[in-house]
Amino acid sequence: MYDHAAFAEDTSNLFKREAAIYEALGSHPCILKCIGVELMPDGEEDWALRLERAPHGNLREYIGKNESPTMTRRLQVAIDFTEVLQYIHDRGVIWGNVSPRNVLVFDDLHIKLCDFAGSTLKGKFPELLFTCEPCCWVSGPEGDSILRSMLEKELFALGTAICEITGWAVPYGPIEIEERQQKLMDGEYPYIGDSNPVKDVIKKLWNFEYSSAQEVVEALRTALVDT
Structure with a gap:
């Protein structure tokens, strides 16, 4: 029987x-x-959060419906995304939901992160309720998964998000999240064009070569200057 009270x-x-x-x-x-x-x-229980409205939907939908802006603008969006991720980490939060589908778009391609219901908060909520999209799973020599910290998984997912923003295309195309995760588990990473100025940054994120989002911000800024 459906338990309305428990729900x-x-x-x-x-x-x-x-x-x-x-x-x-x-x-x-x-x-x-x-x-x-x-x-x-x-009047005794919270039922919903009142949040500001985003006029242009989420970033993934926006990418699918709109022509690609200049690479300079895409890089700035990626920098904004990564800077606010570092801010979140500095506040003791692991987002756990690193994906353009959880980023809302305002005028002039200004972005705002949302959806923190499953995030961790240091000292209060130690476990993620949901996982990063795409999930991070790294195969070992004999196919065994390697345990990664929540921060490492967050940075891995950041690489895929930056790939989506700078490439202006959803990784792997219009497939289900489960299929996307399976491709990563099989070691089949999303396509990165040779002309993408941050292709090496993205690959380093997938290889766990960064220890913080701030390091990624600095690499992205360097790429922006050189673009």
Whole structure:
């Protein structure tokens, strides 16, 4: 039997968790603004978050519907994305949802990150409820998976996000998330054009050669200057 009360409690707990993470993150120009919470009719439980509206949907949809901007503009979007990811990490949060589908687009291709319901918060929510897209799984010599930290997985997923933004195409094309994850598990990484000025940055992220998003920001800025 469907338990409406249990579902409502679980939903309320998720919103409380996300509200706490938004509070920890504070105000940032590239994080969606949390205006407040909506209460259940009895006024005692959080039911929903009131968030600002994004006029142009999420970045993945935007990429699919719009012509590619200049590489300079794409690189700036990738820098904005990576800078705010470092800000999130500095606040003790692991997003766990690194994907352009969780980035909202405003006028002039200004982006804001959203969806922190499954994120971690140091000292309060130690475990991710959801995983990065695409999930990180690295095969060992005999096919055994290597355990990676949440931060390492986050940076791996950042590489795929930067690939999508700078290439202005969804990795692997219009396939299901599960298929995308399977391709990564098989060692089949997304295509990166030879003309992509940050192809080496992306590959280094996939090879776990960066220890922070800030290092990636600096590499992207160098590429922007050289473009």
